[in-house]
Amino acid sequence: MGSGYVLSDEVLNHKINEPAFPKNSSYKAERSLNDLDLFTKGQPVDFYKELRDNAPVYFHDPMPTDPEPGYWVLTRHEDIKFVSMNPKIFSSQYATGNLLTLGTEENRHPKLFKTTIDHMLNLDGEMHLGLRKEHMPFFKSGFVEDLQKKVSCKVGQLLDQIAPMGECNLVSEVSQQLPIYTLSEILGIPEADRQKLVSWMEFLELAQYFTLEQIKQKNEGVSDTTPDPEMINLFNAMVDEMFDYGKHILLKKRKNPENDLLSAIANAKIEGQELTQEFLDGSWLLIVFAGNDTTRNTMSGGIKLLHDNQDQKELLLDNPEYLPNFINETVRCVSPVIHMRRTSLEETEINGQRIGPYEKIALWYGAANRDPEIFDDPDTFNILRENADKHLAFGIGRHTCLGKPVALMQLKEFYSQFLTRFPKFEMSGEWKVAPNNFVHAIQEMPIRLQK
Numbered sequence: 462m463g464s465g466y467v468l469s470d471e472v473l474n475h476k477i478n479e480p481a482f483p484k485n486s487s488y489k490a491e492r493s494l495n496d497l498d499l500f501t502k503g504q505p506v507d508f509y510k511e512l513r514d515n516a517p518v519y520f521h522d523p524m525p526t527d528p529e530p531g532y533w534v535l536t537r538h539e540d541i542k543f544v545s546m547n548p549k550i551f552s553s554q555y556a557t558g559n560l561l562t563l564g565t566e567e568n569r570h571p572k573l574f575k576t577t578i579d580h581m582l583n584l585d586g587e588m589h590l591g592l593r594k595e596h597m598p599f600f601k602s603g604f605v606e607d608l609q610k611k612v613s614c615k616v617g618q619l620l621d622q623i624a625p626m627g628e629c630n631l632v633s634e635v636s637q638q639l640p641i642y643t644l645s646e647i648l649g650i651p652e653a654d655r656q657k658l659v660s661w662m663e664f665l666e667l668a669q670y671f672t673l674e675q676i677k678q679k680n681e682g683v684s685d686t687t688p689d690p691e692m693i694n695l696f697n698a699m700v701d702e703m704f705d706y707g708k709h710i711l712l713k714k715r716k717n718p719e720n721d722l723l724s725a726i727a728n729a730k731i732e733g734q735e736l737t738q739e740f741l742d743g744s745w746l747l748i749v750f751a752g753n754d755t756t757r758n759t760m761s762g763g764i765k766l767l768h769d770n771q772d773q774k775e776l777l778l779d780n781p782e783y784l785p786n787f788i789n790e791t792v793r794c795v796s797p798v799i800h801m802r803r804t805s806l807e808e809t810e811i812n813g814q815r816i817g818p819y820e821k822i823a824l825w826y827g828a829a830n831r832d833p834e835i836f837d838d839p840d841t842f843n844i845l846r847e848n849a850d851k852h853l854a855f856g857i858g859r860h861t862c863l864g865k866p867v868a869l870m871q872l873k874e875f876y877s878q879f880l881t882r883f884p885k886f887e888m889s890g891e892w893k894v895a896p897n898n899f900v901h902a903i904q905e906m907p908i909r910l911q912k
């Protein structure tokens with residue numbers, strides 16, 4: 462990476478093309494994956510099925526905020542794997558990197574916009590590998606094993622706190638708290654500052670909703686806005702605060718490095734150069750979001766799956782040795798990262814559909830994970846499923862989730878202790894899921910701890 466390299470400065474000059482070749486299918490869906498309300502009841506698995514059955518490589522209208530033409534939707538396991546495993550053809554770096562859209566200029570939070578691009582998830586080739594290598598030591602088995610002891614104690618403390626409550630919102634009391642704790646231990650964030658991360662996450666999960674609502678209202682000429690403008694100001698203030706804190710702590714770690722991931726990022730030298738401020742900001746956003754939100758939503762999602770499938774819950778309680786496979790099956794069914802995106806760099810073909818250069822392709826992981834060609838009876842939650850670990854929820858290929866061992870370790874600690882202490886738990890009300898088609902964001906999970 463040369464001195465002063467800033468990825469986001471390049472991407473706006475990159476052009477996304479309309480389909481160069483005729484679409485194989487004339488199928489036109491009535492629903493839209495851009496409709497965020499579709500995601501507030503869990504993932505739209507019936508819609509994924511409809512797309513997979515009728516047009517597995519489907520051309521979708523653009524997001525309302527997207528100045529570019531639409532995008533290809535992949536819903537088959539094999540196609541998503543093929544694209545992920547061929548990074549020379551399907552770039553993570555060209556255009557808006559991994560995100561489906563960055564919207565129009567007037568609707569972007571300027572800093573959030575740049576930082577969603579300037580990090581390793583959006584890099585290709587050697588630059589990506591170089592930056593990924595700097596993160597590696599903090600995800601290796603020795604480090605994760607040491608961390609597990611601390612995580613185990615933390616789970617115990619969190620469960621001690623909810624035990625006398627009888628009923629609680631699992632999200633705020635446990636699912637939000639544990640990943641923040643674990644991530645802060647990896648990053649080296651002082652205890653006193655950790656709760657701030659919880660609030661920042663809540664706002665980030667709503668970022669997509671705020672942007673789309675504002676556009677919708679502008680287009681429809683509505684003046685009485687929801688979300689309330691005050692809420693938007695608060696959102697902007699929170700985002701600023703998050704980046705100010707990241708800048709402050711990364712510069713501190715650059716001056717006085719410790720044995721933690723933030724010190725590694727702050728002092729990473731790629732091709733002899735320190736990361737630019739843009740890349741420091743971007744790496745901060747990526748790690749804080751990726752390391753938190755995903756595990757948090759899987760924890761809550763698994764609890765709902767057990768509540769809805771009492772036979773599977775009993776099976777697990779009677780056979781704790783099934784826990785690792787239960788976790789794989791839970792990650793498959795929850796698929797907390799809903800999609801990632803790539804851009805074709807040359808003329809190519811996906812499952813018989815010809816694709817031209819610089820076309821946008823979205824990988825819908827939740828759909829791949831319910832593909833009946835790979836998973837028998839895919840909509841059934843089955844903790845004995847033999848190939849549950851074949852899911853693509855962590856991605857596959859060069860950008861495969863770096864935090865996978867940390868995520869699995871936390872899920873194991875959480876479920877084993879939770880089920881031992883509260884085997885008779887049940888949901889005591891409706892869950893609430895944020896309108897978001899990028900992450901499956903469970904905001905409320907009311908539970909009663911004992912019958």
Ligand code: HEM
Binds near residue numbers: 581747751862863
């Ligand atoms: C159940 C939990 C999790 C899921 C489902 C998940 C999923 C994903 C997915 C789908 C990707 C992108 C793959 C691609 O573009 O091909 C990714 C990348 C990443 N994840 Fe996770 N993640 C989880 C937990 C975590 C945790 C706990 C951390 C850190 C502590 C983390 C850090 C990262 C990082 C740094 C990347 C970028 C890797 C790269 O670009 O090389 N993730 N994750």
